[in-house]
Amino acid sequence: MERLDAAELGADLGDRATLVQFSSAFCAPCRATRRILGEVAGVVEGVVHVELDAEANLDLVRRLNVLRTPTVFVLDGSGRIVRRGSGLPRKADIIAALGEAVA
Known part of the structure; x- marks a missing residue:
């Protein structure tokens, strides 16, 4: 599975997991996704x-095949992508995906 690092993200990875959200300026669901994450x-x-x-x-959008916003990637502590999804996520789904990332 693919990995992302702090240099690509422009931010430090979380010790246990990182929630990466791709957004665009006029995306209403992106604001709600930002709040949930x-x-x-x-x-x-x-x-x-x-x-x-x-x-x-x-470049990252093309490499990861992001086709719409919001798209969310759940990374484990080493930056490995463990889950991805697009559209407005449910908080319960994010928590479940984190369980997979930190296992």
Whole structure:
């Protein structure tokens, strides 16, 4: 499985997991996704949320085949992609995916 590192993301990875969100300027579901991921990262120790502008990161968007926003990737502590999804996520699904990432 593919890995992402801090240099590619422009931010440090979480010790346990990282929630990477690709967004665009006029994406209403992106705002709700930002809130959900921020809340989860705020209550789960060692988890960080990184939001990337899709238009400003086209090389990464193409490499990861991001076709719409929001698209969310769940990375384990080493930056390995363990889950991905697009559209507005449910908080329960994010928490379940984190369980997989930190296992």
